Amino acid sequence: MKYINNKFTIEKISVETVAKKFKTPAYCYSYSKLKENVENFKKNFKSFAPLICFAIKSNSNINLIKEIKKFGLGADVVSKGELMAAIKAGINPKKIVFSGVGKTNDEINYAIDKKILLINAESISEIKEIEKIAKRKNKRIQIGIRLNPNIDAKTLSQISTGKKENKFGVNNKTFFEIIKYCKYSKYIDLKCLSVHIGSQILDHKPYEKTLKIIEKILEKTNHNFEFIDLGGGMGISYSDKSKKLSYVKYNIAIKKFLKRNKLKVIFEPGRSIVGNIGFLVSKITYIKKSEKKNFIILDAAMNDLMRPALYGAVHKILPSIKKSKNSKKPCEFVGPICESTDKFTLIKNFQELNEKDLIVICDVGAYGMSLSSNYNIRPKPVEILIKGSKIKVIKKRQMYKDLI
Numbered sequence: 172m173k174y175i176n177n178k179f180t181i182e183k184i185s186v187e188t189v190a191k192k193f194k195t196p197a198y199c200y201s202y203s204k205l206k207e208n209v210e211n212f213k214k215n216f217k218s219f220a221p222l223i224c225f226a227i228k229s230n231s232n233i234n235l236i237k238e239i240k241k242f243g244l245g246a247d248v249v250s251k252g253e254l255m256a257a258i259k260a261g262i263n264p265k266k267i268v269f270s271g272v273g274k275t276n277d278e279i280n281y282a283i284d285k286k287i288l289l290i291n292a293e294s295i296s297e298i299k300e301i302e303k304i305a306k307r308k309n310k311r312i313q314i315g316i317r318l319n320p321n322i323d324a325k326t327l328s329q330i331s332t333g334k335k336e337n338k339f340g341v342n343n344k345t346f347f348e349i350i351k352y353c354k355y356s357k358y359i360d361l362k363c364l365s366v367h368i369g370s371q372i373l374d375h376k377p378y379e380k381t382l383k384i385i386e387k388i389l390e391k392t393n394h395n396f397e398f399i400d401l402g403g404g405m406g407i408s409y410s411d412k413s414k415k416l417s418y419v420k421y422n423i424a425i426k427k428f429l430k431r432n433k434l435k436v437i438f439e440p441g442r443s444i445v446g447n448i449g450f451l452v453s454k455i456t457y458i459k460k461s462e463k464k465n466f467i468i469l470d471a472a473m474n475d476l477m478r479p480a481l482y483g484a485v486h487k488i489l490p491s492i493k494k495s496k497n498s499k500k501p502c503e504f505v506g507p508i509c510e511s512t513d514k515f516t517l518i519k520n521f522q523e524l525n526e527k528d529l530i531v532i533c534d535v536g537a538y539g540m541s542l543s544s545n546y547n548i549r550p551k552p553v554e555i556l557i558k559g560s561k562i563k564v565i566k567k568r569q570m571y572k573d574l575i
């Protein structure tokens with residue numbers, strides 16, 4: 172991803188070429204960036220060889236999941252649909268964990284039939300539901316319990332999940348009750364303690380604190396867990412000024428923990444694997460000048476990329492062709508949808524732009540396409556995977572006949 176002769180280029184393909192071939196808006200993913208992210212992730216934690224379960228909800232394109240599977244990753248799923256996608260992509264069910272507070276009877280049944288590694292339960296009621304189904308099938312089911320460690324992950328409040336006011340996991344007291352309950356159950360095999368404290372975490376300290384809390388809890392019980400599932404949440408840099416999560420420090424904390432607690436580690440990364448591999452290419456439909464700023468009206472909208480409207484997230488926007496002349500007024504990049512939240516970002520010093528120019532919205536590989544909708548009966552964009560000078564359509568643009 173760099174400018175070659177002033178043209179924004181993903182591997183060996185310029186976004187101009189993409190737009191010409193596939194129209195806009197278009198989601199483009201870089202294969203080599205994906206590979207680099209996976210290799211980096213593995214390298215950071217290689218001393219204890221964790222099971223890395225890719226969080227499917229961050230990007231559920233089946234062809235991308237197939238590539239991720241080839242790197243040996245498992246999957247973290249949060250619905251039957253995601254579980255079906257993971258299995259269809261060829262991921263070994265023994266590398267799949269199922270999270271979420273509201274798994275239905277149908278979803279649990281399906282997960283049990285597929286013999287996945289773990290159902291990470293989040294309440295006593297859910298455990299009883301799993302037990303009921305297991306009893307009927309006369310099977311013993313491996314589960315995890317998700318602990319709510321009451322930790323501030325120091326991220327956006329909308330994507331914090333480990334505080335006591337969040338719906339996720341169970342508190343210490345319930346955790347001990349569940350351990351006791353499972354001890355006497357013929358059908359439940361409690362194998363794992365799981366946590367996931369939030370997303371886009373850039374500070375290692377909340378992770379350190381979580382490990383300390385887990386350690387205390389493990390000291391108080393004599394239950395033999397086999398796994399510790401530390402969830403995902405590792406943040407990425409959405410801006411050049413952003414701080415960076417220290418994998419080195421996180422790794423040190425885990426290694427210290429593992430010295431005293433012999434457990435197999437599971438991770439559930441989503442964003443850190445796919446976030447920075449994705450680019451949304453969009454064309455400027457109109458430029459509307461106002462007193463204080465120019466509205467750059469794009470053909471991409473909040474239905475294609477919801478993160479800005481949903482959490483006030485800011486994505487870097489870059490021109491497809493670099494020019495030296497600057498726009499006289501600040502540029503606000505907006506979509507065509509009839510909602511005031513349908514805007515991406517305001518940039519003070521952007522280069523001069525013209526109608527029909529292309530721009531690139533960066534770092535949209537995670538929670539981009541997977542959060543997209545058909546609001547305003549807008550067809551979802553095409554998704555393409557770029558590998559060197561090769562382009563592969565991994566999902567076709569939706570057609571109006573699919574929608575109407």
Ligand SMILES: *Cc1c(COP(=O)(O)O)cnc(C)c1O
Pocket residue numbers: 226228229247249270271367369370371402403404405439440441442443537
């Ligand atoms: C969303 C989610 C993840 C992935 O989070 P990232 O921030 O994308 O790494 C992992 N585990 C669970 C339980 C989740 O809900």
